[in-house]
Amino acid sequence: LTAAVPDRSIEAHARARQNLLTKPAGSLGRLEDLACWLAARLGDVAPAMPRCEIFVFAADHGVATRGVSAFPQSVTEQMVHNFTRGGAGINVLARLADARIEVVDVGVASDEPTPSGATSARIGRGTHDLSRESAMSDAQVTKALDVGARCVEESYARGARILIAGEMGIGNTTAAACLICALTGAEPASVVGRGTGIEDPVLALKRAVVASALQRMTLVAKDAPLRVLAEVGGFELAAITGLYLAAAKRGVPVVLDGFLSAAAALAAVAIEPGARDWMLASHLSTELGHALALRALELEPLLDLKLRLGEGTGAALTLQIIRAALALHREMATFAQAGVSGPADTRV
Amino acid sequence: LTAAVPDRSIEAHARARQNLLTKPAGSLGRLEDLACWLAARLGDVAPAMPRCEIFVFAADHGVATRGVSAFPQSVTEQMVHNFTRGGAGINVLARLADARIEVVDVGVASDEPTPSGATSARIGRGTHDLSRESAMSDAQVTKALDVGARCVEESYARGARILIAGEMGIGNTTAAACLICALTGAEPASVVGRGTGIEDPVLALKRAVVASALQRMTLVAKDAPLRVLAEVGGFELAAITGLYLAAAKRGVPVVLDGFLSAAAALAAVAIEPGARDWMLASHLSTELGHALALRALELEPLLDLKLRLGEGTGAALTLQIIRAALALHREMATFAQAGVSGPADTRV
Numbered sequence: 001l002t003a004a005v006p007d008r009s010i011e012a013h014a015r016a017r018q019n020l021l022t023k024p025a026g027s028l029g030r031l032e033d034l035a036c037w038l039a040a041r042l043g044d045v046a047p048a049m050p051r052c053e054i055f056v057f058a059a060d061h062g063v064a065t066r067g068v069s070a071f072p073q074s075v076t077e078q079m080v081h082n083f084t085r086g087g088a089g090i091n092v093l094a095r096l097a098d099a100r101i102e103v104v105d106v107g108v109a110s111d112e113p114t115p116s117g118a119t120s121a122r123i124g125r126g127t128h129d130l131s132r133e134s135a136m137s138d139a140q141v142t143k144a145l146d147v148g149a150r151c152v153e154e155s156y157a158r159g160a161r162i163l164i165a166g167e168m169g170i171g172n173t174t175a176a177a178c179l180i181c182a183l184t185g186a187e188p189a190s191v192v193g194r195g196t197g198i199e200d201p202v203l204a205l206k207r208a209v210v211a212s213a214l215q216r217m218t219l220v221a222k223d224a225p226l227r228v229l230a231e232v233g234g235f236e237l238a239a240i241t242g243l244y245l246a247a248a249k250r251g252v253p254v255v256l257d258g259f260l261s262a263a264a265a266l267a268a269v270a271i272e273p274g275a276r277d278w279m280l281a282s283h284l285s286t287e288l289g290h291a292l293a294l295r296a297l298e299l300e301p302l303l304d305l306k307l308r309l310g311e312g313t314g315a316a317l318t319l320q321i322i323r324a325a326l327a328l329h330r331e332m333a334t335f336a337q338a339g340v341s342g343p344a345d346t347r348v
Numbered sequence: 349l350t351a352a353v354p355d356r357s358i359e360a361h362a363r364a365r366q367n368l369l370t371k372p373a374g375s376l377g378r379l380e381d382l383a384c385w386l387a388a389r390l391g392d393v394a395p396a397m398p399r400c401e402i403f404v405f406a407a408d409h410g411v412a413t414r415g416v417s418a419f420p421q422s423v424t425e426q427m428v429h430n431f432t433r434g435g436a437g438i439n440v441l442a443r444l445a446d447a448r449i450e451v452v453d454v455g456v457a458s459d460e461p462t463p464s465g466a467t468s469a470r471i472g473r474g475t476h477d478l479s480r481e482s483a484m485s486d487a488q489v490t491k492a493l494d495v496g497a498r499c500v501e502e503s504y505a506r507g508a509r510i511l512i513a514g515e516m517g518i519g520n521t522t523a524a525a526c527l528i529c530a531l532t533g534a535e536p537a538s539v540v541g542r543g544t545g546i547e548d549p550v551l552a553l554k555r556a557v558v559a560s561a562l563q564r565m566t567l568v569a570k571d572a573p574l575r576v577l578a579e580v581g582g583f584e585l586a587a588i589t590g591l592y593l594a595a596a597k598r599g600v601p602v603v604l605d606g607f608l609s610a611a612a613a614l615a616a617v618a619i620e621p622g623a624r625d626w627m628l629a630s631h632l633s634t635e636l637g638h639a640l641a642l643r644a645l646e647l648e649p650l651l652d653l654k655l656r657l658g659e660g661t662g663a664a665l666t667l668q669i670i671r672a673a674l675a676l677h678r679e680m681a682t683f684a685q686a687g688v689s690g691p692a693d694t695r696v
Contacts, residue, residue, distance in 0.1 A: 022427070022436055023657050024419075024657065025545060027544070027655065027657040028657055029634065029655045031655070070691040071372075071690075072689055074689060075688060078688040082681055087679075087686050088370055088681070088686075091679075092672075092679045092680055095675075095679075096672055195372075196372040196375070197374070286377065305669075306377025307376060308372070308374075308375045309372065309375040317669070320671075323444065323668075327443075331435075331440045333435025337435065338436075339426060340426040340427060341419065342419070343544070343545070
């Protein structure tokens with residue numbers, strides 16, 4: 001599995017184009033960088049806004065029985081229904097961005113079948129309790145990675161050229177915190193946050209749960225990311241990892257969301273370092289360990305709006321900024337076209 | 349001239365609505381605050397995206413003859429042509445936001461008439477050199493304020509309920525720096541920046557020019573903002589001030605842009621403190637004194653994308669974030685509607 005390589009020559013041409021547009025050089029700041037970054041990855045010096053698809057992976061977590069979330073586990077399944085009816089935050093932002101959204105049930109803990117309107121790809125009825133045993137088997141991790149990869153292939157065939165992976169799973173910030181600690185070497189105290197909004201006593205419990213999971217897996221090699229995923233990951237986290245890996249191989253840029261997304265991105269980059277080249281960091285979440293995870297990924301988020309909802313919402317919001325950056329890059333007149341003089345001493 | 353008062357009761361109802369939506373309370377961060385802020389000002393608990401209009405005020409500055417800009421003065425007029433043909437950054441972002449744009453010539457230094465496609469409201473052929481004499485007469489300031497006020501009335505009649513004021517004027521960051529220094533008491537060294545991208549020697553000259561202007565007007569009362577505008581402002585700066593004042597009186601929110609916008613906002617707030625209640629700070633510019641000016645206004649910018657183009661571009665970009673915040677606020681399902689359980693111990 002090897003990541004594709006962005007076209008640096010197209011990136012250089014895009015940069016040259018930016019410097020011809022009727023504005024002081026560099027005055028559109030990160031919008032200029034963003035347009036050039038996308039040009040290199042979409043294979044077009046002045047690309048139109050690519051078709052985007054959003055996959056929301058839903059799954060449950062055995063560790064939820066430890067009481068680490070402010071919400072009961074049943075909310076995962078209830079939110080899958082909400083997604084299929086268009087009522088969740090990610091639905092609103094997908095409509096606004098004109099992006100196809102697909103909800104993928106990779107392991108909701110329910111006696112009911114996956115609701116119609118969502119894709120059924122259940123790998124289990126929730127994971128095992130990661131604080132006491134391996135969350136998943138190796139075979140389950142492989143299956144989840146494959147689900148993510150299949151999303152890339154199917155969306156690519158439909159013409160999607162930019163992808164977002166979102167998630168829903170009560171208890172999943174606990175799994176993501178374990179992954180981030182295991183993959184970066186950071187301590188739980190600097191990674192474990194309040195998730196959906198837990199109070200101090202629950203936060204202390206959640207930290208202890210993460211610490212005991214990390215303790216349990218001291219024998220797992222840090223350079224064996226698939227083992228780390230199996231020990232303390234989750235179905236949706238592994239599916240997102242699989243999506244990021246397949247997107248990098250296929251050469252499709254992905255817009256990262258928040259804390260969960262960063263954990264999956266770290267796993268993907270640990271498996272294939274070249275995957276990082278296809279990742280765009282959308283926003284800085286208020287979840288404690290997110291800034292640390294982004295620094296480890298060496299990615300700079302575009303927005304800081306104090307979001308912590310997940311589902312892919314921060315990434316979907318950022319599609320609006322991406323659209324603007326590409327429109328400016330494509331549609332602005334050049335100095336020559338507009339008959340505008342360049343800087344006083346260096347006519348452009 | 350008294351500013352309207354936002355409806356705090358509608359704001360409280362909007363906040364209550366946010367807490368019923370299917371997400372952890374507060375998890376949409378500043379998007380929640382933004383929706384509630386707009387609800388209070390649009391007079392609707394769950395408002396649709398209001399119709400927006402953008403006014404770009406163009407004018408020249410006598411101080412440009414001192415060589416304080418990287419671009420020749422003729423660029424102001426050339427850019428007015430570019431605006432009327434749709435080729436500038438603000439045109440692209442206005443199209444994207446479906447916002448009407450009007451270019452208003454309040455004082456371009458040209459022998460040619462205002463080009464068709466722009467509104468002619470010339471108060472002079474550029475201002476006088478503010479480093480040596482008053483930039484404008486009191487009568488000219490009054491005229492410019494009236495131009496801005498007229499834009500509010502005309503756009504209100506067309507149904508616009510959110511406004512952006514942008515600008516174009518070679519040399520105008522020098523005037524804005526003078527205004528910010530005079531209105532906040534800050535030193536030129538912490539306010540005067542590189543504008544369109546001047547090198548160190550020109551920056552030193554620009555600082556000296558600002559310092560001499562401030563020196564010249566030591567007798568002008570700090571609490572006489574109209575006098576300050578006349579001494580060191582500009583036609584477009586005064587027109588924007590007039591637009592902000594009239595919008596506040598009319599009860600129409602305005603989205604501030606960057607450095608120029610902040611200078612005009614400070615002047616407006618000095619004239620009528622209640623005007624601040626109608627101002628939304630869109631982005632933090634890289635222009636040196638912008639952060640200081642926003643702090644003086646007690647406004648927190650939404651975006652930080654290293655923009656420094658002006659024209660209203662940062663504000664127009666932020667319309668995409670505003671649209672998203674309002675769509676989430678209006679369209680997300682409540683816990684009750686979606687049949688989703690609230691936090692474990694407090695069913696919503």
